[in-house]
Amino acid sequence: MDSYHESLLKLMHSLLFCFLIVLASIAAPSLADPPYELCSLDGNYAINGTFEKNLISLLSYMSSNSSASRFYSTSFGDGTDRVYAQYMCLNYVTNGTCGDCIRLASQHIRSLCPNDTEAIVWEESCQLRYSSRDFFGRLDISGNKWLDNAKNISQPVRFRMIVNNTLQNLTRVAASGPDKYVTGKVNFKDTSKNTLYGLVQCGRDLSAGDCRTCLEAAISDVLKNVYFSVGARLLSRSCYLRYELYAFYEGATEPASNQAAASGRGNKVVLILIITVALAAMVLVLVASFLYYLRRYHRDKKAYDQDLPFMSLRIIASATKNFSSSNKLGQGGFGPVYKGVLPDGKEVAIKMLSSCSEQGAEEFTNEVLLIMNLQHRNLVKLLGFCVDREERMLVYEFMPNGSLDVMLLDPNRRAKLNWRQRLDIIDGIARGVLYLHEDSQLRIIHRDLKPSNILLDTDMNPKISDFGMARIFAGNDAGANTATIVGTYGYMAPEYAMEGLYSTKSDVFSFGVILLETITGERNTTFHLSKRAPTLLAYAWQLWNEGKGQELVDPLIKDSWWFPEEFNRYMHVGLLCVQEDAYDRPSMSSVVVMLKSESTALRNPDRPAFSVGRFTDQQVASNCGCSINGVTVSSINPR
Structure with missing residues (x-):
């Protein structure tokens, strides 16, 4: 897709984003809606400096690959300009929803914390964090934020005990589990609702002890500040906690009566409905126009339907000096490996697969595309491949320190x-x-x-x-x-x-x-x-x-x-x-x-x-x- 079409796509996304922001600001004027940010007070990075460029590259990479996993940590750059970043999505959302959330958080985090060397943003179902220091696997409970429903419980002291017991039990299970995540519910008697739903989650890089410490601190903060509320959540750098009187992690939404009480909307409901319908109609027209455009574009531009990372044999031969012995890195049961330099100057390692493999070209291509979807800092990145008659080659990033x-x-x-x-x-x-x-x-x-x-x-x-x-x-x-x-x-x-x-x-x-x-x-x-x-x-x-x-x-x-x-x-x-x-x-x-x-x-x-x-x-x-x-x-x- 050319630059014109990319610009048009970005414009459509921006318009949709603006409409949603306006809608959110009108729909709940008395409650702070996400994103919730915590910006650094320690320092700022230079505009257009190396740190900022590394941050932009890192956020772009994480946004593009965030649909593959609900928890991910990575870093980019060297020395004092190295940026460390991590995201965590709530486990009950799908990978696709996680990806959408992280892409939104990537936009918010730079606008809400401009030029900060450290920042964290919480969206509705995910959090995104970056820093100039390595924080992976390290507990941090500073700057915890709590949010609560404006409607109070009728028996706050007893309710506080139920919330505490429920969340403490969930914490013990989550801390020892591989996903560092658990949900649960408990029945109790109240005048209206009689089921409490709770969720706790830690970053998967935390130890069991640190996860437990983080969640216990979160429970303490919630029970000290908002124990009288019918629902609350605690946002921490290293963990997350929430409880409600409805099954939020199963897709249920807050009852309308609670929403009205929590937001304090009162007589504004009719006005909000009118504005909501108008904005929704505008969004629908915009989306319909965009989908119509995409349909025509893909119908007329079928050449773009398959954007495969294919490299020609001519390019690979040139990159390896026609498979010169001086470029040979090693020999294995699969065949030889050569060092190559692509036309853009990137150093690569090119693996030639044995010609006696029984795998067909189409099967080989399908497997390559599968491997290319694996994105992790501790996996060698596959950059491309070549299939030319009997020749099959894989192009990897070059590792200068060998094996x-x-x-x-x-x-x-x-x-x-x-x-x-x-x-x-x-x-x-x-x-x-x-x-x-x-x-x-x-x-x-x-x-x-x-x-x-x-x-x-x-x-x-x-x-x-x-x-x-x-x-x-x-x-x-x-x-x-x-x-x-x-x-x-x-x-x-x-x-x-x-x-x-x-x-x-x-x-x-x-x-x-x-x-x-x-x-x-x-x-x-x-x-x-x-x-x-x-x-x-x-x-x-x-x-x-x-x-x-x-x-x-x-x-x-x-x-x-x-x-x-x-x-x-x-x-x-x-x-x-x-x-x-x-x-x-x-x-x-x-x-x-x-x-x-x-x-x-x-x-x-x-x-x-x-x-x-x-x-x-x-x-x-x-x-x-x-x-x-x-x-x-x-x-x-x-x-």
Whole structure:
């Protein structure tokens, strides 16, 4: 769509937005309607400076991708100009509603808090926050806002006790759950209504303890200031709380009598109805005109119907200097990987898939488009693809620091990987896998997590790559079965390697192996050569039971800055992930919580799987065939 059409579309959106704002301001003159803002008092950024440009880019990116998940954190930029941003939608809204809410919040946050280096905006069903400092996973209950219904309850003291008990019970459940969200209702006797509905929600990056602290502070604020109200909500940077006498999270709306009392509209109802009808008619005319225009535009411009990220073989050949050996980055079972430079100067990595793959061009294209919908800071971004006769290529963003595999294999490079960087890499991988399992639109099982598929960007941030073996997994975690075993021994869960049974717990096992390799500097696939134990997992479990776990600290960092308590916790989590029984392994949401929360009690790990890890990557490739790393076809079913 050209600039003229884009401008027209933006104009239509602006007009609709203005009409809705006018309507809202007239319809409820006595109540403050969203958005609700909290702006920074600490500082301002320079107009047209790097921070502002980074903020604009970040908000634009989050707005464009906000329909994929109801909770997301990311950052953009470097140094003091780096911007950290996070959004959270209430869990009961759809992904589409979440996306609409975040796009609206992105417009409001800059206009309500101009030039502020930190701000947060709450809309009706979402909140958006940005800052010049890293606030991910950190509790912040400063500046809490409470809102209440103007109508009071008849027995405020008794009602306060009911509200407190209900919200406290919900808090205990939400804090320990993976979604950090729960709703509930309780019956009580009153003159009019007899059911109280409550909702509590925390950011998923908070630990269970921090979530509980945030919600308890929210409950205290509400009960201290508006306990006499029939309904209230508490807006916090890190959590959200609401209670009402109607099922708001099930789509119910406040009874008309309460609305009139809350807004104090009284005799203005007739006037409001007249204005509302007039504005609605104008909006309908505008929408109808716009839809008619779009229909004609798409009918006459069918060339725009399929905006695919396709790159020609000519462009890719030019970018790689005709696939010069000097541009070759590596070779795998899938085929060679080349470094390329596109015409706009962007550096990319181009993966050529093996010609012996049985996948057709149309199936390949469909799978590529699926992968391109996965957007997360810890996933390598797929920029495009090429299909030309027998050639199939994938174009990824270039990762200058290579793979974690190379980093761990080379003692000189591994020595530069300090303890804090290793923990950040582990945490980033965990968040990336959690996104695949729970936060993306479809449940994705990677099936080939290993250090060579973890790439490192300029700042050593990890990004999961190579989704050639990934599977879309509909339904629960009961598992699925395949007759074709693909992957890498040493990182494959035992139930998958031996029986072809895979689930999200298969990825958890692979993650646990990577975690243990990263903190110890040892390789599970070659550990049997040390004569100490058949696998790294076996030796780690043996030392753990003997209370000698710290003997496995990588000697290259043993004399540098590291914390024994952190090592013990990460080793403990790693052993929980590689337990032989898949049922005993934690989910990735639990793993993320355990890694970040020192207060979370960890149960003792059971025996890990000792029977894997004696095969090299080359042996697996030869056993499984040349197409094991090809992009695979998945059956797409909604959750």
